[in-house]
Amino acid sequence: GESVGLHLPTLSVQEGDNSIINCAYSNSASDYFIWYKQESGKGPQFIIDIRSNMDKRQGQRVTVLLNKTVKHLSLQIAATQPGDSAVYFCAESPSWGKLQFGAGTQVVVTP
Amino acid sequence: DTAVSQTPKYLVTQMGNDKSIKCEQNLGHDTMYWYKQDSKKFLKIMFSYNNKELIINETVPNRFSPKSPDKAHLNLHINSLELGDSAVYFCASSQTRGGLVYGYTFGSGTRLTVV
Numbered sequence: 001g002e003s004v005g006l007h008l009p010t011l012s013v014q015e016g017d018n019s020i021i022n023c024a025y026s027n028s029a030s031d032y033f034i035w036y037k038q039e040s041g042k043g044p045q046f047i048i049d050i051r052s053n054m055d056k057r058q059g060q061r062v063t064v065l066l067n068k069t070v071k072h073l074s075l076q077i078a079a080t081q082p083g084d085s086a087v088y089f090c091a092e093s094p095s096w097g098k099l100q101f102g103a104g105t106q107v108v109v110t111p
Numbered sequence: 112d113t114a115v116s117q118t119p120k121y122l123v124t125q126m127g128n129d130k131s132i133k134c135e136q137n138l139g140h141d142t143m144y145w146y147k148q149d150s151k152k153f154l155k156i157m158f159s160y161n162n163k164e165l166i167i168n169e170t171v172p173n174r175f176s177p178k179s180p181d182k183a184h185l186n187l188h189i190n191s192l193e194l195g196d197s198a199v200y201f202c203a204s205s206q207t208r209g210g211l212v213y214g215y216t217f218g219s220g221t222r223l224t225v226v
Contacts, residue, residue, distance in 0.1 A: 032212060038152075041220075046217075051211075097212055
């Protein structure tokens with residue numbers, strides 16, 4: 001369960017609305033980025049990835065945007081559903097195989 | 112079938128004990144990893160093995176020793192457990208193609224509590 005006193009940035013979204021989760025990454029050498037979703041008591045679940053030679057990639061209901069100039073990554077979720085409630089992490093790969101994770105954003109979907 | 116499976120799921124043990132966590136992947140991946148997630152949900156890489164060879168070894172106390180008997184398994188042994196070792200430990204795996212990493216998949220975690 002959640003730790004007492006844990007305060008992640010929280011995004012509250014109404015069901016059916018679009019969500020945008022933002023992430024600033026730190027290493028300009030990073031060439032691979034992944035978004036993960038983590039539900040309580042479970043491991044990070046892969047959502048979508050993007051390599052540095054692209055600036056946009058779309059999946060099912062999700063879009064990742066990469067802006068290398070300002071080292072910014074975003075995840076857009078279309079028509080947010082209650083099952084999308086979770087903690088979302090962006091991860092950058094500053095060197096082969098290594099993932100460096102952001103702090104996480106708690107997404108809460110309200111009916 | 113679970114792609115990346117870890118055992119045990121929960122581990123409660125006393126300070127000073129030695130314990131192991133096991134990980135197996137059935138994805139045919141060539142690289143495996145251990146990550147630690149602290150109470151603030153911060154995830155940090157500890158180790159990585161590629162084809163049984165240690166390739167990433169972050170600043171981790173030498174009480175932690177990974178062992179990879181084959182490409183599908185990566186175990187984590189921890190000696191002389193301390194209170195600060197309490198965390199959730201995640202195993203992960205990925206496949207290399209053309210020098211790039213693909214399919215980075217995590218297990219469901221092992222919650223270690225040291226009392």
